[in-house]
Amino acid sequence: MGKDFLIFGSPAIEEAEIEEVVDSLRSGWLGTGPKVARFENDFAKYKGIDESVVAAVNSGTAALHLSMIAAGIGPGDEVITTALTFCATVNAIIHAGAMPVLADIDAQTMNIHPAEIRSKITPKTRAILPVHFAGRCCDMDSIMGIANRHNLKVIEDCAHSVESEYKGKKAGTFGDFGCFSFYVTKNVITGEGGMIVAKNEKDIARVKVLALHGMSKDAWRRFSDEGYKHYYVTECGFKYNMMDLQAAMGIHQLRRVGKNWLRRQEIWNYYQQAFVYLPVIRPPESEPNTKHGYHLYTLLIDKDRTGISRDVFLNEMTKQNIGVGVHYLSIPEHPYYQEVFGWKPENYPNAMRIGRQTVSLPLSAKLTNREVEDVIFAVKACIVGS
Numbered sequence: 266m267g268k269d270f271l272i273f274g275s276p277a278i279e280e281a282e283i284e285e286v287v288d289s290l291r292s293g294w295l296g297t298g299p300k301v302a303r304f305e306n307d308f309a310k311y312k313g314i315d316e317s318v319v320a321a322v323n324s325g326t327a328a329l330h331l332s333m334i335a336a337g338i339g340p341g342d343e344v345i346t347t348a349l350t351f352c353a354t355v356n357a358i359i360h361a362g363a364m365p366v367l368a369d370i371d372a373q374t375m376n377i378h379p380a381e382i383r384s385k386i387t388p389k390t391r392a393i394l395p396v397h398f399a400g401r402c403c404d405m406d407s408i409m410g411i412a413n414r415h416n417l418k419v420i421e422d423c424a425h426s427v428e429s430e431y432k433g434k435k436a437g438t439f440g441d442f443g444c445f446s447f448y449v450t451k452n453v454i455t456g457e458g459g460m461i462v463a464k465n466e467k468d469i470a471r472v473k474v475l476a477l478h479g480m481s482k483d484a485w486r487r488f489s490d491e492g493y494k495h496y497y498v499t500e501c502g503f504k505y506n507m508m509d510l511q512a513a514m515g516i517h518q519l520r521r522v523g524k525n526w527l528r529r530q531e532i533w534n535y536y537q538q539a540f541v542y543l544p545v546i547r548p549p550e551s552e553p554n555t556k557h558g559y560h561l562y563t564l565l566i567d568k569d570r571t572g573i574s575r576d577v578f579l580n581e582m583t584k585q586n587i588g589v590g591v592h593y594l595s596i597p598e599h600p601y602y603q604e605v606f607g608w609k610p611e612n613y614p615n616a617m618r619i620g621r622q623t624v625s626l627p628l629s630a631k632l633t634n635r636e637v638e639d640v641i642f643a644v645k646a647c648i649v650g651s
């Protein structure tokens with residue numbers, strides 16, 4: 266990679282994170298400890314909820330998997346989710362032993378369509394797993410209405426939506442569980458990491474046991490200076506705990522969550538204006554009474570309008586030293602799901618079309634104005650020059 270290449274999704278890291286990580290290294294306490302507890306506390310405050318309903322884990326995928334199990338979902342159950350998401354959303358359902366059922370998206374918002382959810386409900390349906398795509402909240406009034414009528418659990422995939430709000434309520438606090446990711450490209454990063462927020466304390470107590478082998482006491486208390494504590498394995502759990510090394514980054518990232526959001530909003534608006542006369546499809550403005558998380562800025566490249574295909578556009582942008590992303594090919598495009606579930610992309614036409622046309626542009630809070638100009642210049646060169 267050349268030194269001028271603009272990396273897609275490169276996080277905005279500052280000295281505070283670096284010093285906190287070094288402090289952990291020097292302290293000798295790398296694993297789950299006081300910094301994880303602090304990060305959980307800070308996250309709970311940010312979400313306006315009690316710390317007893319929050320648990321940090323080592324990825325967003327782990328958050329989804331544990332939420333499924335804690336929600337009591339398992340073999341014989343069906344879970345409805347969106348056809349346009351990262352594979353981890355669907356894999357978490359499969360890992361819990363349940364059957365994923367895909368619903369197509371709304372072509373404008375790119376979020377799961379409530380009417381599609383309704384049409385997929387069967388006597389086996391146990392849960393809905395909406396994804397607030399790109400940071401735009403799903404239609405939570407409709408989704409919660411469907412869930413209440415059919416007595417379904419709701420597990421929100423909030424990997425894109427730390428900051429998002431819908432009618433004044435924060436993403437992750439609608440359903441029984443909200444699952445966040447702090448992967449390197451996300452709005453708040455810990456390298457790898459995730460967070461679960463739950464409606465009730467009992468569920469989080471179970472999640473915490475499941476996240477550390479099913480042990481009744483966590484390792485921090487076991488090795489603290491309070492004296493040795495025996496632990497007992499109460500169920501067959503996983504190794505999903507977050508380390509202090511990870512939380513060290515998260516604590517400082519979370520302090521700048523508002524500032525970084527403002528910068529991404531600025532870049533997002535800049536892109537919106539810059540591309541107004543290009544024959545590309547821009548994302549719709551955020552819906553009234555909602556807060557968009559501005560995690561992704563996506564353009565749709567329709568070859569019939571632009572004269573250039575999405576995949577050629579991706580290559581041309583890379584040649585211009587701009588890193589780009591695709592979020593995502595629709596789930597039924599992948600061979601595993603075709604082979605195991607027989608899914609066909611054309612049965613989810615909106616997700617298929619958008620998955621084949623979408624391109625994500627760099628949107629990190631760390632971008633300079635000059636870099637944003639470079640991205641805009643490259644997009645115009647690829648489209649107008651084609």
Ligand SMILES: Cc1ncc(COP(=O)(O)O)c(C=O)c1O
Pocket residue numbers: 324325326327350351353354396422424425445446447448457458459
């Ligand atoms: C929509 C969505 N769900 C789940 C995940 C999984 O999160 P993680 O990579 O932290 O496991 C991601 C991110 O990678 C994602 O974008």
